[in-house]
Structure formats: C-alpha cells, structure tokens
Amino acid sequence: MDARKTLLDKLEALDALDEDHLPVVTLDEYFDGNAQEDSIAPNQWGYGRPTLREIHAHFQAIARRPDVQGVYVGLHQDWGMALECDDWPTAENIHVISSATQADAERWLEGLEADGLITGWPYGKHAAGPEAGEGFQVYTVCWD
Numbered sequence: 001m002d003a004r005k006t007l008l009d010k011l012e013a014l015d016a017l018d019e020d021h022l023p024v025v026t027l028d029e030y031f032d033g034n035a036q037e038d039s040i041a042p043n044q045w046g047y048g049r050p051t052l053r054e055i056h057a058h059f060q061a062i063a064r065r066p067d068v069q070g071v072y073v074g075l076h077q078d079w080g081m082a083l084e085c086d087d088w089p090t091a092e093n094i095h096v097i098s099s100a101t102q103a104d105a106e107r108w109l110e111g112l113e114a115d116g117l118i119t120g121w122p123y124g125k126h127a128a129g130p131e132a133g134e135g136f137q138v139y140t141v142c143w144d
Contacts, residue, residue, distance in 0.1 A: 003033025004088060011079060011089060018127035023075045024095065027063060030073035031056035036088040040073075041113065041143035049113040049143075059094060062108050069097040069136045072129070074121075093122065094141040097132045105139045115142050 007029055014023035034052055037045050041055075050058070063071040072095045079089035098105055106117050118140050121129065125138075132138055 004082075007033075007089060008083060011075065012083075014126065014128055015080070021121075021124045021126040021129070022077060022092065023079070024072045024126050024129045025075070027056065027059050027071045027073060027094075030091060034088045039088040040091040040094075042090075043144050044113040047113065050111060055112065058112065059096075062096060065098070065100075067098050067100045069099075069133055070130055071096050074123075074140070093143070095121070096139045096141065097130060097136050098139060099135045099137075102139065109141060112141070113143070115144055117141055 007025065010025060010029065011023050014025075031052060037052055040052070041049050049055075059071050062068055073091050074093045074095055076090035076092040079091075081087065082089040096105060096108075102117060102119060109117060120138055120140065122140055122142070
C-alpha cells in the first residue's frame with residue numbers, strides 16, 4: 001500500500017472516532033511520500049518557505065531534542081477533499097509537545113516562514129491526539 005493511501009485510511013478512521021476535532025498524525029505519517037509542496041503552508045510556498053523535505057528534516061531534528069515528547073501534524077478541515085482526487089491531504093499546523101519555554105520553542109521556527117507559535121490545540125484536542133506528559137505542553141506552529 002502506498003503512503004498516501006495508508007494516511008488517508010488512518011485519517012478516515014480518526015475522523016470516524018472523533019468527527020468534532022481535526023485529526024493529528026505523526027510527522028513521518030504526514031511527510032513520508034508527500035511531494036505536494038502546497039499541502040502545508042501553501043501561501044508561503046515560493047515566498048521563502050522551505051521545501052517539504054526541509055520542513056520534515058527540521059521537525060525531525062526538533063523531535064530528537066531531549067525536551068520534546070513528540071511532534072505531530074494537525075490536518076486542515078479540508079483534508080477529506082484528497083479522498084476525491086490525487087492530492088495529498090492538507091495540513092493546518094504542526095504540534096510540538098515540549099517542556100521548553102515558549103520563548104525557546106519560538107527560536108526553533110527560524111527559517112520556516114511560520115506565522116508563530118501558540119500554546120495548546122487551536123481547535124481542541126482530537127480524541128486520539130497525544131497527551132502531554134507532566135511538565136510538557138503543546139505548542140502549535142501556525143502558518144497564516
């Protein structure tokens with residue numbers, strides 16, 4: 001099975017579990033096999049935003065930090081449109097669960113052309129979303 005089909009199957013299952021909140025998947029589940037540059041931060045693509053490959057590598061490096069519990073991709077409300085065409089499901093943001101201060105975490109965004117970092121799940125936590133461990137919090141990287 002190809003990566004896109006595997007991801008879409010998982011997203012459908014997550015949506016069936018909790019239709020009220022946007023699905024969240026791992027970094028690799030979202031980026032492995034994804035070659036559609038406008039699938040995340042489309043308005044910054046061509047205006048300084050790095051390639052998908054560079055974004056993936058950037059967040060993989062963040063995920064390896066000792067003060068990071070995990071990195072996840074939050075899907076866009078229109079991700080399901082990919083079920084009707086050959087597009088990759090669209091993502092809205094990236095969540096980093098970390099014990100770092102927000103000021104420290106904001107420094108990790110350099111070069112991503114991100115609009116900022118907010119604390120928490122902006123649209124509420126999906127039922128299958130990861131729980132932040134004691135001393136950790138969810139930071140959400142946003143693009144317009």
